[in-house]
Amino acid sequence: MYDRALFEPLTLEEKLDAEVVSSSRSYWRDVWLRLKSDKLAAFGLIVILMILMLAIFGPMISPYEYDAQDFMISNEPPNFSHWFGTDMFGRDLFVRVLYGARISLAVGFLASFISLFIGVIYGGISGFAGGRLDEVMMRIVDVIYSVPMMIYVILLMVVVGPGLKSIFITLGISYWAPMARIVRAEVMRLKNEEFILAAKVLGASSRRILLRHLIPNAMGPVLVTLTFSIPGAIFTEAFLSFVGLGVSAPMASWGVLCNDAVGSLAVYPYQLFFPAAAISITILAFNFLGDGLRDALDPRMRK
Amino acid sequence: MNIRKYIFRRVISSLLTLFIVITLTFFMMRAIPGGPFTDEKAIPSFVLEKMMSRYNLNDNLFVQYGRYLLNVLCLDLGPSYRYEGMTVNELIAGSFPVSFMVGGIALILALVVGIPAGIISALKRGQWQDRLAMILATLGVTVPSFVIAAALVYLFAWRWGIVTVGFWEGISTAVLPALTLAGYPAAFISRLVRSGMLEILQQDYIRTAYAKGLSERAVIYIHALKNAIIPVITYLGPLTAGILTGSFVVEQVFGVPGLGSFFVTSITNRDYTTIMGVTIFYSALLVLFNLIADLCLAVVDPRIKLR
Numbered sequence: 001m002y003d004r005a006l007f008e009p010l011t012l013e014e015k016l017d018a019e020v021v022s023s024s025r026s027y028w029r030d031v032w033l034r035l036k037s038d039k040l041a042a043f044g045l046i047v048i049l050m051i052l053m054l055a056i057f058g059p060m061i062s063p064y065e066y067d068a069q070d071f072m073i074s075n076e077p078p079n080f081s082h083w084f085g086t087d088m089f090g091r092d093l094f095v096r097v098l099y100g101a102r103i104s105l106a107v108g109f110l111a112s113f114i115s116l117f118i119g120v121i122y123g124g125i126s127g128f129a130g131g132r133l134d135e136v137m138m139r140i141v142d143v144i145y146s147v148p149m150m151i152y153v154i155l156l157m158v159v160v161g162p163g164l165k166s167i168f169i170t171l172g173i174s175y176w177a178p179m180a181r182i183v184r185a186e187v188m189r190l191k192n193e194e195f196i197l198a199a200k201v202l203g204a205s206s207r208r209i210l211l212r213h214l215i216p217n218a219m220g221p222v223l224v225t226l227t228f229s230i231p232g233a234i235f236t237e238a239f240l241s242f243v244g245l246g247v248s249a250p251m252a253s254w255g256v257l258c259n260d261a262v263g264s265l266a267v268y269p270y271q272l273f274f275p276a277a278a279i280s281i282t283i284l285a286f287n288f289l290g291d292g293l294r295d296a297l298d299p300r301m302r303k
Numbered sequence: 304m305n306i307r308k309y310i311f312r313r314v315i316s317s318l319l320t321l322f323i324v325i326t327l328t329f330f331m332m333r334a335i336p337g338g339p340f341t342d343e344k345a346i347p348s349f350v351l352e353k354m355m356s357r358y359n360l361n362d363n364l365f366v367q368y369g370r371y372l373l374n375v376l377c378l379d380l381g382p383s384y385r386y387e388g389m390t391v392n393e394l395i396a397g398s399f400p401v402s403f404m405v406g407g408i409a410l411i412l413a414l415v416v417g418i419p420a421g422i423i424s425a426l427k428r429g430q431w432q433d434r435l436a437m438i439l440a441t442l443g444v445t446v447p448s449f450v451i452a453a454a455l456v457y458l459f460a461w462r463w464g465i466v467t468v469g470f471w472e473g474i475s476t477a478v479l480p481a482l483t484l485a486g487y488p489a490a491f492i493s494r495l496v497r498s499g500m501l502e503i504l505q506q507d508y509i510r511t512a513y514a515k516g517l518s519e520r521a522v523i524y525i526h527a528l529k530n531a532i533i534p535v536i537t538y539l540g541p542l543t544a545g546i547l548t549g550s551f552v553v554e555q556v557f558g559v560p561g562l563g564s565f566f567v568t569s570i571t572n573r574d575y576t577t578i579m580g581v582t583i584f585y586s587a588l589l590v591l592f593n594l595i596a597d598l599c600l601a602v603v604d605p606r607i608k609l610r
Contacts, residue, residue, distance in 0.1 A: 143320045146540070148589045150548035151582050155328065158570055158578065159335050235447060242449050242552050243567050262453050262556065269457050276450040283445040 031220075034296035041292020047285035051278075055105055058098035066099040066252070067091065077270060084274045087260065096252055097274050103253040104234050104279070107167055111233040112226055114172025119179025120215060120222065126180065127187030128210050138184070144177045153236065157245040164247050167240065171233050182225055186218035220297040227290035231283040238279055254279045306601060313597055317590045324586040325375055329368055332575050380580035385572050391580035395562060399584075402554070402561030405477045406546045409484035413542070417489040418535065421496025422528065428501065436493060443490025448549045452483045452556040480557045484549045488542045492535055499531035529603075536600050540593035547585055 025033075035041050059066060069089040078085040084093035126137040153174050160166040190196065191214060199209050234254075240246050241255030252260070257275035265272055362370075374381060380391035420440070424433035459465050459479060466479060503509065504527055512522045550563030558564075562581065569577040 142316075143323055146317075146320050146590055146593050147324055148544045148547060148585050150544075150551075151585055152327075154570060155331055155578065155582060158573075159331050231445075238447055239449070239548075239552065243555075244571060258447075258449060258453075262449075265453055265457050265461070272450070272453055272457075276447070276453075280442075280446045280450070284441065287441065287445060 031293075031296045035292055038292040038295065040288040041296070044285040044288030044290075044292065047281065048289060051101060051282055051285070052105065054098055055101035059095055059102070062092070062095040062098065064092035064095045066095050077268075085268075085270050087271055093257075093271065093274060096257060097254070097278050100252050100254045100257050100275060101278060101282075103164065103247060103251060104237060104255070104282070107164070107171065107237040107253065108230040108234040110168045111171035111175070111237075112229045114168065115174075115176040115229060116179055116222065116226055118173065119176035120183050120218075122176065123180035123183030123185075124187055124210050124215050124218075127184035128191060128206070128214060130188075134184075138181075141177050141180055149174055150236070150239070153240065154243065154245065157240060162245050162248060164251070167237055167246065171236055175229060175232065175236075179222065179225055179229070182221050183215070183218055186221055187214050190214055190217050224290055224294045224297065227286055227293055231286040234279065234282060309601060310598060313594055317594050320590050321583075321587055324590075325372060325583055326368075328579050328582050329371055332579050333364065333367075335575070375583060380583065381576045383574055383577050385569070385574040385577070391577050394565065394577060395581065395584055398560060398562045398565045401559060402550055402563055405480050405554070405559060405561060406484065406543075406550060408477055408481035409488070409546050410542070412481060412485035413488035413492055414535075416485065417492025418496050418532070420489070420493040421531075422500060422523070424493065425497045425500030425504065425531075426523070433497075437497075440490040440493045443486045444494075446486070448483055448487060449552040449556060451486050452480070452553050455479050455483060456556060476557070476559070480550075480553050480559050483553050483557075484546050487549065488538075488545055491542075492538065495534045495538060496531055499534050500527060503527050503530050533600065533604055536596055536603065539596035539599075540589065543592040544589050547588065 035045075069091055084097060087093055087096070122137065122141075126134045129137075153170055156170040156174065157166060160170065187210075196209060196213055199213050204213075237246065237253055238255030238258065241253050242259045244259070246256050246259075247253055254275045258272055258279070261268070261271035261275065371381070378392070380395070383389045383391055383394060386394065420436045424436040427433045456479070466476065509522060509527060512526045513519075517526075547563070550559075550561060551567050552563075553559070554561045554564035555567060562584075566578070566581045566585075569581065
């Protein structure tokens with residue numbers, strides 16, 4: 001035997017020090033770290049957060065109202081009291097662009113969430129059920145794919161009438177097909193994995209397996225699609241407003257602001273520049289974030 | 304499955320898509336509250352009655368639907384509700400050639416600019432040529448077409464006075480709208496070609512081609528490009544759709560008397576038969592292009608499984 005006096009028991013700290021295992025990082029923490037280190041994606045995220053802040057608090061802080069008309073100062077170029085100048089009714093363009101951000105972003109987020117909801121449920125059921133049902137459901141998606149969506153959005157807008165609410169609904173129920181395809185593919189891939197088998201063995205119902213096990217695990221690609229569908233919705237709303245099917249005055253989205261400015265473009269080009277720049281910067285930021293997120297979720301995809 | 308059977312199946316499914324499109328359009332238009340003749344000024348009821356029976360709007364909905372379907376089958380899109388004595392066919396025939404020209408130029412421009420830009424930026428990966436092309440491509444997909452249109456009008460027409468805008472003089476006035484329309488697809492194509500090229504240049508068969516002693520030019524333009532171009536062919540369908548829908552605003556901004564601006568006018572006029580007719584026409588065009596793209600793909604790439 002050995003002489004106990006020669007040895008000293010380790011303290012708890014020393015014991016822990018000896019462990020060479022690093023703390024385990026969850027998948028989403030990994031993704032977050034990769035995303036943070038991607039310069040463009042981080043830039044996109046910061047820009048989006050800044051625009052969100054400006055949209056929420058900007059109109060509150062600004063001394064001007066978005067619909068306050070003052071014909072004494074109509075069509076003023078950008079200056080110190082009106083940073084972006086004023087429009088033909090003498091409304092401050094800066095606060096109008098900020099206010100437009102609220103509407104455009106609300107359209108982007110809400111419409112995308114509606115289409116996310118429909119797409120996830122549809123794709124989830126299709127992928128999980130498989131067989132005949134899946135075949136039929138995917139044929140329907142194929143048909144939707146081969147239809148010029150913009151024309152149908154315009155038609156739907158004609159049917160339900162212009163307005164903010166109809167834009168949410170119309171865009172939401174029109175653009176869910178890509179989401180459905182992606183969720184279906186993910187569910188098909190996941191449903192043969194062992195953890196699903198385990199859930200089945202434990203007696204979980206189909207509904208529970210789909211909602212608690214399959215869909216949460218398919219969230220990665222869904223998130224990427226979301227970052228691309230939000231700017232898509234903003235784009236489409238701007239387009240609809242430009243055609244005259246958008247929100248009604250005195251409310252103004254970025255698209256409406258652009259549309260208003262085109263008439264007087266020859267004389268007051270700055271009136272188009274600011275809302276157009278706002279749209280472009282936002283879409284750019286979402287694109288950067290989406291690209292970064294895709295790489296962060298699946299580093300093998302990085303090119 | 305052999306190719307003839309594949310073509311047959313694709314044609315059938317295209318026709319089915321068109322049928323669904325027509326049905327959807329018909330019932331959507333009928334779901335609009337207020338009839339097609341609802342106006343700010345009330346129409347005397349006997350006039351309304353006359354008009355309703357003139358356009359057979361008093362029949363059972365399904366009878367109307369059946370009749371419309373039959374008419375479309377005979378390529379007759381019916382009379383316009385707003386343009387007196389004109390049929391939708393005549394209206395489309397009058398304005399589509401203009402859109403076709405502008406769209407065609409845009410399509411060619413997008414391919415001619417997009418593909419070489421993609422190749423160059425893949426070959427010069429990370430160098431300034433690649434950076435420049437990708438910055439331009441990113442701008443191309445982020446700036447809305449109506450902004451590009453307005454900017455071009457401002458610069459070329461108002462600032463420099465090089466071109467006139469607002470009236471149509473054929474091909475010379477088609478250049479700017481075509482340029483605007485080509486922006487997004489050109490950007491998208493160059494990104495597709497770039498990523499395709501980058502992937503393919505790393506494959507074994509490219510190394511084999513070099514090892515055989517082929518020149519760089521032959522390897523890139525014959526061996527690599529053939530595979531890198533495949534995503535572009537798949538994109539042909541959505542590309543046409545993009546150019547079509549882009550034409551709505553672009554034609555309005557530039558004052559091009561094409562089908563796009565006409566469609567927008569018919570929306571504001573609530574000219575229901577025209578809206579229906581043009582929608583069906585556009586969908587048919589898109590379905591056709593999708594079909595062509597799929598068939599081209601099946602011919603070009605024998606690895607594609609003929610489903």
